[in-house]
C-alpha cells in the first residue's frame with residue numbers, strides 16, 4: 001500500500017507543520033481543527049512559512065502553488081478522514097480528547113487506513129485501544145518546528161502490526177524525515193534522554209559546579225550539541241520538563257527521575273523559561289543572560 005492522501009487532526013503548532021510537509025510530499029492533505037479560529041490560524045501559518053521561503057529564495061512561487069493545491073481545510077472531521085490513507089492526530093495532550101478522536105477514526109476511516117498520534121508522552125497502547133483497530137495505530141512523534149526538524153520518532157506498542165510499522169517508515173521517508181523506532185515506554189527515547197540530561201545540568205548548577213552559560217558551553221563545544229541542556233530546558237518550558245520528569249518517576253517507580261528541587265523552585269516562582277521572560281536564564285530583553293540569583 002502507498003500513501004496518497006492524509007488527514008491531519010488539529011491545526012495548532014504541530015498539526016499545521018505536519019500538514020505542511022504532507023502537502024509538500026505531494027499528498028492530498030485534509031487539515032481539520034475543532035475550532036474555526038484554530039483552522040484559520042494553522043492555514044495562515046503554513047501560507048506564511050511558504051511566503052517566507054519565497055522571499056528568501058528557497059521556495060518558488062510555482063512550488064507554493066502546487067503545494068497549496070494539495071492542502072484543503074476541513075471543518076467536518078468525518079468528511080476529512082473518510083477516504084484518506086493515513087490520519088495523523090495532533091490535538092492537545094489530554095488522553096480523553098485523543099481517545100475521543102481515535103474512537104471516531106476507528107469508525108469512520110477506511111479499514112486499511114494508518115492511524116498515527118503525535119503524542120509526546122501518553123501511552124500509544126491506551127490511545128490505540130480507543131480506535132478498536134490497534135494494529136493500525138502507531139506513534140509518530142514529530143519535533144518543533146516540524147518542517148525543519150529531521151527526526152521522526154516512531155513508537156510501536158505491543159499490538160502494532162509489522163505492516164503498520166513499515167508503512168509509517170516509508171511515510172516518514174516521503175516526508176523527508178529520518179525515522180527511529182522505539183518501544184512504547186514513558187518518555188520514548190528523545191524525551192527521556194533529554195530531560196535526564198537537563199535535570200543533571202540543573203543539579204550541577206545548584207551545586208555551584210559552573211554558571212549556566214558555562215555548563216551549556218561545555219556541551220555545545222565539548223560534545224557538539226547545537227544547544228546546551230539548560231538553554232533547551234528554558235526554550236521547551238521548565239513546567240513541561242518538570243511534568244515529564246514526574247511522569248517518568250511515577251511510571252518507572254524510580255525517584256532518580258524526580259525533578260531537582262531547584263527545578264521545582266523555579267517553576268513555583270513562575271520562572272518557566274523563555275516564555276515567561278525568566279527561567280534558568282534571564283530572557284527579559286529577548287536574549288539570554290545568566291541570572292544573579294536563584295530561588296534556593
Ligand SMILES: NC(=O)c1ccc[n+]([C@@H]2O[C@H](COP(=O)([O-])OP(=O)(O)OC[C@H]3O[C@@H](n4cnc5c(N)ncnc54)[C@H](O)[C@@H]3O)[C@@H](O)[C@H]2O)c1
Nearest residue numbers: 010011012013014015033034038090091092093119120144
Ligand atoms: N509543541 C511541541 O513542541 C510538540 C512537540 C512534539 C509533540 N507535541 C504534541 O503534539 C500535540 C499537539 O500539540 P501542539 O503543540 O500542536 O498543540 P496546540 O495547542 O498548538 O494545537 C492543538 C490544536 O488542536 C485543536 N483541537 C483541540 N481539540 C480538538 C479536537 N477534538 N479535534 C480537532 N482539533 C482539536 C486546537 O484548536 C488547536 O488548534 C500534543 O499531543 C503535543 O504533546 C507537541
